[in-house]
Amino acid sequence: MSVTTVPKKVTLQIEGMTCSACSARIEKVIGKLSGVQSIAVNLPLGRATLQLESAFSDEEIIIERIQQLGYGARTYEEYDKQHVDEGGALTIRLLISTFLTIPIMWAMVRHYAWTSEIWIPELFLAPWFQWLLATPIQFVIGGPFYFNAFKALKNKTATMDVLVVLSTTCAYMYSHYMTLHALKTGIPNPHGIYFESSAMMITVVLFGKWLEATAKKRSLRAIHLLRKLEAETAHRLDKGSLELVALDKICVGDILQVEEGELIPLDGVVVEGRAIMDEAHLTGEAVPVLKQVHDNVSGGSRNVEGMILMRVTAAKGETALAKIIRYIEEAQGSKASIQRYADRITAVFVPTVVLLAMLTFLSWLYVLSPGDTTGAMFKAIAVLVIACPCALGLATPISILVGTSRALQSGILFREGKYVEQMAQIDVVLLDKTGTVTYGTPTVMSLLSISSQEMKLLRMSAAAELKSRHPFAGAILREAARQHVTVREPDTFESLPGQGVKATVDGQEVLVGSIDFMNTHQIDNRTYSDLANRWTLEGKSVLHVAIDGAYAGMFVLTDTLKPTSPQAIRQLKKRRLEVALLTGDHRQTADTIAAQAGVRIVYAEMKPTDKVHIVKKLQQQGKKVAVVGDGINDAPALAAADIGIAVGTGTDVAKETADINLLHGDLRGVTAAFEISRATMRNIRQNLIFALVYNVFAIPLAFMGVLTPWIAGAAMALSSVSVVANALRLQKKKLQ
Numbered sequence: 153m154s155v156t157t158v159p160k161k162v163t164l165q166i167e168g169m170t171c172s173a174c175s176a177r178i179e180k181v182i183g184k185l186s187g188v189q190s191i192a193v194n195l196p197l198g199r200a201t202l203q204l205e206s207a208f209s210d211e212e213i214i215i216e217r218i219q220q221l222g223y224g225a226r227t228y229e230e231y232d233k234q235h236v237d238e239g240g241a242l243t244i245r246l247l248i249s250t251f252l253t254i255p256i257m258w259a260m261v262r263h264y265a266w267t268s269e270i271w272i273p274e275l276f277l278a279p280w281f282q283w284l285l286a287t288p289i290q291f292v293i294g295g296p297f298y299f300n301a302f303k304a305l306k307n308k309t310a311t312m313d314v315l316v317v318l319s320t321t322c323a324y325m326y327s328h329y330m331t332l333h334a335l336k337t338g339i340p341n342p343h344g345i346y347f348e349s350s351a352m353m354i355t356v357v358l359f360g361k362w363l364e365a366t367a368k369k370r371s372l373r374a375i376h377l378l379r380k381l382e383a384e385t386a387h388r389l390d391k392g393s394l395e396l397v398a399l400d401k402i403c404v405g406d407i408l409q410v411e412e413g414e415l416i417p418l419d420g421v422v423v424e425g426r427a428i429m430d431e432a433h434l435t436g437e438a439v440p441v442l443k444q445v446h447d448n449v450s451g452g453s454r455n456v457e458g459m460i461l462m463r464v465t466a467a468k469g470e471t472a473l474a475k476i477i478r479y480i481e482e483a484q485g486s487k488a489s490i491q492r493y494a495d496r497i498t499a500v501f502v503p504t505v506v507l508l509a510m511l512t513f514l515s516w517l518y519v520l521s522p523g524d525t526t527g528a529m530f531k532a533i534a535v536l537v538i539a540c541p542c543a544l545g546l547a548t549p550i551s552i553l554v555g556t557s558r559a560l561q562s563g564i565l566f567r568e569g570k571y572v573e574q575m576a577q578i579d580v581v582l583l584d585k586t587g588t589v590t591y592g593t594p595t596v597m598s599l600l601s602i603s604s605q606e607m608k609l610l611r612m613s614a615a616a617e618l619k620s621r622h623p624f625a626g627a628i629l630r631e632a633a634r635q636h637v638t639v640r641e642p643d644t645f646e647s648l649p650g651q652g653v654k655a656t657v658d659g660q661e662v663l664v665g666s667i668d669f670m671n672t673h674q675i676d677n678r679t680y681s682d683l684a685n686r687w688t689l690e691g692k693s694v695l696h697v698a699i700d701g702a703y704a705g706m707f708v709l710t711d712t713l714k715p716t717s718p719q720a721i722r723q724l725k726k727r728r729l730e731v732a733l734l735t736g737d738h739r740q741t742a743d744t745i746a747a748q749a750g751v752r753i754v755y756a757e758m759k760p761t762d763k764v765h766i767v768k769k770l771q772q773q774g775k776k777v778a779v780v781g782d783g784i785n786d787a788p789a790l791a792a793a794d795i796g797i798a799v800g801t802g803t804d805v806a807k808e809t810a811d812i813n814l815l816h817g818d819l820r821g822v823t824a825a826f827e828i829s830r831a832t833m834r835n836i837r838q839n840l841i842f843a844l845v846y847n848v849f850a851i852p853l854a855f856m857g858v859l860t861p862w863i864a865g866a867a868m869a870l871s872s873v874s875v876v877a878n879a880l881r882l883q884k885k886k887l888q
Contacts, residue, residue: 160203160205160206161201161203161204162204162211162227163200163201163202163227164199164202164211164215165198165200165225165227166178166193166198166200166218167224167225168222169193174223174304175193177221178191178200178218178221178223179192181217182200182217185214187205187207187208188203188204189204190202190203191203200225202214211227222303222306223303242358245293246362248288249355249358250359252288252289252293253285253348253351255273255276256282256347256348257348257351257352279335280331280335282327283327283347285351286324286347286350286351289350289354290354293358294354297313297316297354297357298317300313301313301314301316301317301318314506316353319350319353319536320353321350322532322533323347323536326530327347379477381415381784382451382468383399383414383417384399385397385398385399385417386399386402386408386418387410387411388407388409389408389409399468400468402417403467404465404466404467407461407462407463408463408464409459409462410449410461410462411455411459412455412456412457412459413454413455413456415451415452415453415455416450416451416452416455418464418466418467419448419450419451419464420449420462420464420466421448421449421463421465422443422444422446422447422448422449422461422462423462425461426442426445426460427455427456427457427458427459427460427649428441428442428443428455428650429441429442429443429455430453430454430456431450442649442650443460444650450471450472451472451474452472452473456621457620457621457647472760475761505535508535508851509532509533509535509536512531512535512854512855513529513531514528515528516528516532516857527857531854531855534859535851535855547840547842547843548836548839550839550875550879551835551836551839551878553879554835554880554882555572555828555832555835555879555885558828558883558887559824559828559887560815562821563800563814564812564815564821564824564828565812565813565814565815566811566812566825567811567812568811571795572828572832572833574776574795574811575778575812575825575826575829576826576829576832576833577776577794578729578776578778578794578795578826579729579730579776579777580729580730580731580776580778581729581730581732581777581778581780582763582778582780582789583732583733583734583751583781583819584735584780584783585733585734585735586736586782587781587782587783587799588780588799588819589713589717589733589819590712591712593623593626593627593711594624594627595627595631595709595710595711596630596707596708597692597709598708599706599707599708600680600705601704602680602703602704603704603705606705607635607637610631610632610637611632611637612660612662612697613628613664613707614628614629614632614637614639615655615658615662616645616653616654616655617629617664618639618641618642619645619647619655620653622647622653624707627709628664628707640657642655643655643656643657643658643659644656648665651665651666651669652665652669652695653665660700661699661700661701662697662698663696663697664695665696666696667694667696673698676703677696677703679703680703680705684696684706689740691738691740691743691744692708694706694709695707695709711741711745713749714818716818716820718748720818720819720820720822721749721750721819722750723820723823724822724823724826725750730775731753732754733746733751733753733754733756734755734758734763734779734781734789735754735755735758736785739756741756742754743756760785760788760789761788763789764788764789764792766789768792771794776794776795778795778796778797778822779792779793779795780797780798780799780819782798782799786798786809790809790810790811791809795811795812796810796811796812797812797814797822798810798813799814799816799817800813800817824887827887828885831882831885835879835881839875839879842871842875842878843871850871
């Protein structure tokens with residue numbers, strides 16, 4: 153009889169990867185090791201996920217092999233505990249590099265006749281001063297580029313770092329030679345000085361890496377916010393006494409006590425008591441729900457009112473909340489990146505340019521100008537400089553930077569540049585209901601009084617609800633404030649979880665609650681029973697009121713549709729996008745809101761895992777899916793989708809999980825995000841084409857000796873300026 157073994161999953165944090173060639177190299181080498189079933193390396197997050205044979209026990213073998221390839225590696229658990237801000241040192245390097253580069257770039261304009269009237273400090277023009285500034289940029293700030301280029305060559309791969317090091321080193325060394333020559337001969341401003349080329353490129357590339365590190369740091373915050381919902385301790389009932397114990401010491405079957413205001417520590421079943429639970433992160437319901445004996449409760453939910461005893465059904469690490477965290481981690485590890493365009497191109501571009509430079513040197517040395525070593529070297533340097541991938545490296549990030557800045561002016565925040573590309577490819581938009589299409593808070597839609605004394609009914613009900621924490625109580629109190637009704641504290645107050653409140657106001661007994669609450673107190677509500685049933689069928693919530701044992705009236709509450717939602721949905725449909733409502737609310741409520749908003753496809757009564765399944769089902773059909781939500785319960789779907797969009801009124805977890813944040817609650821921002829995304833992608837393609845065409849024409853000129861090294865450096869700088877100028881056109885893009 154064969155025994156099926158479960159593969160062992162291990163996550164490692166890898167440091168030192170700079171491009172797709174690095175991750176591909178690690179996957180190729182580690183994937184061949186005995187005991188490794190599969191490996192997937194997430195380049196943006198620097199994370200490797202491995203499936204190992206169950207008998208494999210020595211993870212240090214894998215870590216040592218990765219270190220032999222020239223990269224740092226450690227277990228994700230160790231990294232999570234000891235993690236420090238990786239962007240701090242990078243920020244300091246970038247600031248110093250920028251500070252040192254500005255005077256060199258200022259001096260660069262000396263080469264152009266039209267800049268003769270621009271004042272340039274004499275000190276900036278001095279070769280020795282430029283050398284003094286460029287040296288720390290080249291070898292201190294740029295030191296990691298040398299290290300990464302060495303690793304790439306050692307592993308027989310070509311990356312952007314290789315060409316950056318080759319071109320900047322040649323530019324620097326030649327400028328250094330010309331500086332010494334100028335000092336020796338007394339030439340004040342030799343044309344052979346172009347330290348600006350090496351300094352500028354290192355600064356620009358460093359800026360791109362800083363943007364990437366910053367985005368990576370933000371992408372990890374969502375998981376930390378979710379983990380804050382996990383309780384660290386719980387009150388366990390043992391032989392009639394309570395003890396405070398750590399969560400990892402609690403086993404399935406243990407009995408826990410949860411007081412009002414506490415988090416539910418683990419998944420379980422209520423065995424005694426009644427309480428109102430806010431479990432929005434799991435169900436999407438804006439209104440807390442009653443939990444009583446035999447009902448399930450989920451870890452991370454908060455006890456709003458009441459007290460329960462619960463039996464644990466899932467230990468630490470196996471709760472619904474823990475699964476949500478895993479969903480987010482898996483989804484984060486599966487997304488591609490737009491900023492790898494340049495790396496894919498340079499995989500061929502770098503070795504080609506190096507070969508062309510060598511060919512240029514040999515051709516001039518032995519064929520075109522035999523014996524002229526200096527001339528051959530200058531022409532080879534010109535090829536390397538003119539082919540420097542500064543414009544190519546800028547083509548994508550500068551368009552992303554300008555495009556996302558333009559989006560930010562309209563209240564749209566792209567978390568990373570890669571989401572600009574993915575947004576332009578979306579086919580289906582799934583909209584959460586509560587807080588996204590609607591406002592997400594219950595409001596009083598109608599107030600009916602038997603005696604036609606609506607203001608008295610509102611005053612008495614608001615006083616009765618004054619001490620309640622239920623969202624419906626908040627709706628009544630907000631309505632009282634809107635109507636300028638004075639609310640006094642009740643003489644007595646009693647909250648009955650899941651039913652309503654009982655209070656004494658001005659000597660009268662006031663009951664506010666559900667129809668079952670009225671029936672329990674034998675209150676006759678036949679006057680409005682048909683009307684109440686109709687409101688309920690339409691997805692509204694009804695609160696009944698009785699005063700001194702007599703039925704007094706009712707409140708009709710609803711989650712109001714945002715007035716801009718129908719317009720936003722029409723705009724999405726005009727762009728041939730499939731729009732659907734994805735909500736945890738009841739079918740009747742969901743259908744009512746969908747009809748008002750103009751949505752035909754409705755997925756109702758969806759739990760977080762159900763939402764993820766819907767997303768993956770659509771993706772399996774070949775569709776690109778965007779999810780728009782605002783709650784913790786939307787986090788797994790936001791992460792699993794090709795694009796997750798969080799509205800500004802949402803929770804911190806939703807915002808940190810989402811790829812795009814709308815800084816307001818207006819769904820029209822989704823349409824605007826589509827427009828800026830598509831415009832930015834057109835701009836990127838234009839920049840990439842220009843950068844490549846520039847090299848196609850410029851390299852032959854450098855090969856023929858038409859372009860001297862300093863002219864090549866100026867042309868390279870102008871190519872970057874042209875790319876930037878084209879990208880700046882996005883600032884004028886009009887968004888609806």
